[in-house]
Amino acid sequence: MKENIVIETENLTKKFGSFTAVDHISFVVKEGEIFGFLGANGAGKTTAMKMLCGLSGPTSGKATIAGYDIYQKAEQIKQRIGYMSQKFSLYEDLTIIENIRFFGGIYGLSSKQIKERSQAIIEKLNLSDSQNKLVSSIPLGWKQKLAFSVAILHEPKIVFLDEPTGGVDPVTRRQFWDLIYEASDQGITVFVTTHYMDEAEYCNRVSIMVDGAIKALDTPKNLKQSFSVSSMEEVFYQLARGAQRKSD
Amino acid sequence: MSGIILENIVKTYEKGSILAVDHVSFQVEEGELFGLIGPDGAGKTSIFRILTTLLLPDSGNGWVHGLNILKDFKAIRSEVGYMPGKFSLYQDLSVEENLHFFATVFNTTIEQNYDLIKEIYVQIEPFKTRKAGKLSGGMKQKLALCCALIHRPTVLFLDEPTTGVDAVSRKEFWEMLQRLKKQGITILVSTPYMDEANLCDRIALIQTGKVLSIDTPHNITSGYQNKLYSAKSESMSTLIRDLRALPTVNTCFSFGDSLHFTLKEEHSEILTLKESLSKHINLEIKIIDPSIEDCFIQFMHS
Numbered sequence: 001m002k003e004n005i006v007i008e009t010e011n012l013t014k015k016f017g018s019f020t021a022v023d024h025i026s027f028v029v030k031e032g033e034i035f036g037f038l039g040a041n042g043a044g045k046t047t048a049m050k051m052l053c054g055l056s057g058p059t060s061g062k063a064t065i066a067g068y069d070i071y072q073k074a075e076q077i078k079q080r081i082g083y084m085s086q087k088f089s090l091y092e093d094l095t096i097i098e099n100i101r102f103f104g105g106i107y108g109l110s111s112k113q114i115k116e117r118s119q120a121i122i123e124k125l126n127l128s129d130s131q132n133k134l135v136s137s138i139p140l141g142w143k144q145k146l147a148f149s150v151a152i153l154h155e156p157k158i159v160f161l162d163e164p165t166g167g168v169d170p171v172t173r174r175q176f177w178d179l180i181y182e183a184s185d186q187g188i189t190v191f192v193t194t195h196y197m198d199e200a201e202y203c204n205r206v207s208i209m210v211d212g213a214i215k216a217l218d219t220p221k222n223l224k225q226s227f228s229v230s231s232m233e234e235v236f237y238q239l240a241r242g243a244q245r246k247s248d
Numbered sequence: 249m250s251g252i253i254l255e256n257i258v259k260t261y262e263k264g265s266i267l268a269v270d271h272v273s274f275q276v277e278e279g280e281l282f283g284l285i286g287p288d289g290a291g292k293t294s295i296f297r298i299l300t301t302l303l304l305p306d307s308g309n310g311w312v313h314g315l316n317i318l319k320d321f322k323a324i325r326s327e328v329g330y331m332p333g334k335f336s337l338y339q340d341l342s343v344e345e346n347l348h349f350f351a352t353v354f355n356t357t358i359e360q361n362y363d364l365i366k367e368i369y370v371q372i373e374p375f376k377t378r379k380a381g382k383l384s385g386g387m388k389q390k391l392a393l394c395c396a397l398i399h400r401p402t403v404l405f406l407d408e409p410t411t412g413v414d415a416v417s418r419k420e421f422w423e424m425l426q427r428l429k430k431q432g433i434t435i436l437v438s439t440p441y442m443d444e445a446n447l448c449d450r451i452a453l454i455q456t457g458k459v460l461s462i463d464t465p466h467n468i469t470s471g472y473q474n475k476l477y478s479a480k481s482e483s484m485s486t487l488i489r490d491l492r493a494l495p496t497v498n499t500c501f502s503f504g505d506s507l508h509f510t511l512k513e514e515h516s517e518i519l520t521l522k523e524s525l526s527k528h529i530n531l532e533i534k535i536i537d538p539s540i541e542d543c544f545i546q547f548m549h550s
Contacts, residue, residue: 040414041385140288166412167440169287169455170541171548174501181485195414196441198504220505231504233415240416 012061023212039209066157082151085162089147092136107154141172197233251434252276257308270457283448284438291457292438329401339381354399442541460547481528
């Protein structure tokens with residue numbers, strides 16, 4: 001593995017019976033990169049992400065995540081990645097501070113580290129007055145920012161974000177991206193899915209999956225140029241419109 | 249007659265400690281496609297549940313197709329179609345069983361109103377024997393819409409029908425709504441995607457239970473208070489920091505591949521601004537027309 005490559009896949013494939021959910025995908029993601037993983041519903045994004053996180057074994061193909069082989073070293077991979085989705089991120093019936101401590105414990109941080117890092121998160125997100133509130137009682141925007149901070153609490157090599165900004169207001173959505181840039185500046189690789197096409201523009205590089213295969217992969221600028229259009233939305237339309245796996 | 253009237257609706261939860269809907273009033277004309285646009289927690293679902301008589305407001309009043317939401321709840325229930333945000337069909341019934349069930353509940357048959365749903369139903373018909381729980385997200389959405397339409401409602405309530413749906417499928421869904429509107433159905437639809445606002449006749453921008461503005465999308469964008477500028481350069485991350493640090497800049501946000509910013513004083517010279525950013529390569533600054541999202545951000549700050 002080259003020094004600065006954190007995700008490398010070669011013909012990675014997942015079949016469910018006769019259905020090929022992920023069809024020979026090959027790509028590399030570099031350290032600190034913000035990589036947008038786009039595709040229509042049903043294109044195979046979630047299945048691909050599960051394989052990359054070590055949660056689901058591939059049918060064939062190769063992949064290394066943070067230098068570890070996904071067939072042999074799934075456990076080592078899990079320790080070196082963070083994950084956040086809109087559906088699952090925090091325990092609603094624990095307080096803000098309890099959530100941070102809990103995940104710190106899960107990731108095997110020392111009590112000193114947990115103390116320092118929870119303090120840092122609380123200060124950064126301006127939560128000192130609310131740290132003992134139940135997560136169920138705080139606004140969605142706070143939750144999403146807290147969930148992201150918790151997902152990178154153990155300073156992972158890569159953080160996987162599955163539609164992290166769904167449903168939040170326009171200002172919070174942009175503040176969330178400030179957090180993403182900050183993490184990327186610290187060398188954390190960000191692998192992110194979104195249905196907001198303006199957010200595709202914020203990524204260093206973007207891949208677009210159609211029917212299980214990666215149909216395009218480049219910087220937003222180059223993609224727009226090669227499709228002769230002015231926005232990522234139009235690039236997405238041109239590629240996803242031809243999808244055979246309709247209506248998911 | 250108005251399709252929907254809301255008058256000062258208030259709804260609280262947890263013994264009054266959570267104010268979900270805060271004196272909301274608006275009217276939807278018959279045959280209008282009206283959008284409730286706002287993020288999670290805006291109160292959209294509470295408003296839908298109050299109008300469909302599934303929830304009582306703390307105070308205020310409302311009418312749907314001339315029927316009162318407090319007194320005429322039985323009549324309202326047979327008059328409206330409702331597609332909740334959460335998939336609520338019977339997972340263990342097949343596609344056609346679900347449709348048949350909803351038709352029967354409303355004392356009608358699939359045949360009687362098939363013309364209304366045909367265009368949508370043909371897309372899921374190849375899977376008509378599949379259990380609803382085993383459908384993909386897009387197909388569930390289409391089945392739910394068919395079930396909400398099968399009794400030919402006069403008013404259709406769609407609560408976040410496109411949330412989590414990709415850009416191509418979202419476009420197709422809105423095309424379906426335009427065709428339903430042509431049939432004369434009054435439609436109230438909610439969405440967190442600001443770009444969908446332009447597809448509605450009129451919209452209400454809503455946040456934390458309060459209506460920020462109600463008008464046509466065009467009137468809302470032309471009522472934007474300031475001159476709005478867009479900026480681009482080779483290094484966007486430096487540009488956003490530099491712009492925010494300038495004392496003349498009021499707000500500055502990322503919008504896709506450019507930044508949108510406003511100035512504190514309208515007469516500030518854009519030339520001076522360009523000078524202070526002169527180290528940027530390929531700097532481009534121009535005045536642009538605001539989008540609904542720009543307006544929403546401005547309302548949030550005012």
